[in-house]
Amino acid sequence: MKGAVSVRGLHKSYGSTPVLRGIDLDVSPGEVVCFLGPSGGGKSTLLRCIAHLETVDAGLVAVDGELVGYEPKDGRLFESSPKRLAMTRRKMGMVFQQFNLFAHLSALENVMLGPVTVLRRDRNEVARRARDLLGRVGLAAHADKRPAQLSGGQQQRVAIARALAMDPSVLLFDEPTSALDPELVGEVLGVMRDLAGQGMTMLVVTHEVGFAQEVGDTVVFLHGGVVEERGPAQQVLRSPSSERTAAFLARVL
């Protein structure tokens, strides 16, 4: 099922510090899940574990019904080969707090690189599609600029276009607007709102409660490495049932 994400029993420690302590999660296709919670609660770690950028201590993740990072065989789970893992990761796109555009490539080349080198699609075809995508995020005029020549908001929109170019089933956002000047936040959230409207499955770590309220279907409140509260966005944000959630919301609103 394109766009479904399942997480079961995810545990992750750095050294002796537990960061994730048993996370279960189900995301249905087209759902927008917003992750809120205090700093250090494990939000970034959860996204990175879902993408298998970090190895997990225990627990499983599946995207589109396909296990991430493991192969079931003869009643056992075998760690995937790097190649196999890379194939599975194509189902996910990630947008980072610090943009992480490839600094030595132009905006257009950033968007084209995945389809050309990973999917081995025809270059001209990919270039046309990449220009379309840059147009969709309002950057048609900036295709040939290097990341250093773009504003933060523009860089983040290129990063979204780069993720979209791989036709992912699900997009992961880790505080996509936290590194932006306040007046640039809107342009990035606008693009994300459009994507949600088009039925993209999105897992969004954010401190933008307004965005969570307007665009989010579900809100998950992470605290100390566990899910403290989860529910429909409106309900959790308006009348949280957990005291911790209520205290956090009171602080950020």
Place this chain on the structure above:
Amino acid sequence: MLDELSKMPIARRRRLGSRWGLGAVLLALTAWLFWTVVTSPNLDWAVIGSYLFSEPILSGVGVTLLLTVLTLLFGLLLGMLLALMRQSDNPVLSAAYAGYVWFFRGTPLLVQLVFWFNLALLFPRIGIGIPGTSLGWYGEANTLITPFVAALFGLALHEAAYMAEIIRGGFLAIPRGQVDAALMIGMTPGQASRRIVVPQAIRVILPALGNQFILILKGTSMVSVIGGGDLLTRAQQIYGQNYQVIALLLVASLWYLALVSLASIGQHYLERGLR
């Protein structure tokens, strides 16, 4: 108050002398120095002219260039290998890296060159084979280790220690997020290294590489102590016979200057092309 003051003219602070005056003094000094050297009765320009493009000097230039390029090449390859060892999770490999860099940076190049040249004292016969059997190939160290071979060994092994550190620095300069982003567009770790990390690291280390090239070029003159056949060896051989020491050192210096200038120009265009 400011309204009133802003009508006053501003008197600029006087710099020490005028820029032009200082320049003129420097220029005159340089010209005078140059002139006394050039017109010195002890310096025979005819000798310099006759040796500048003579056969032994040109062959010395050839050896110097060959040594420089081979040292850069082997130093770069071995340095890359060492940098990868350092990055690996294997503690034995990273300890080996530390030991190598410690030793080859910690002893003078001159000592290393003389050591390689006299390797026969330590190992009279060298070669490769399977220990405990007669299988393999061996030769006399004295015939195998020519001055050129000893020079290349000494220079390249020494250079590799510096290259390894430069390359490691280049990798360190690329943020982890670049690799994360590459993995998230479906690249394998190998692809991420080749397409994202290495191209950016090369841009970072290029100025340092240009610097190393020039250091190696001039460093090759040290192989003259073992008769490496390079530019300085040749110049020394000639003044050993005709006692025109300064003239031949000038011949060598002119060549080093020319080669370094060419290298700098090449580096400039290479860096511009990569930007």
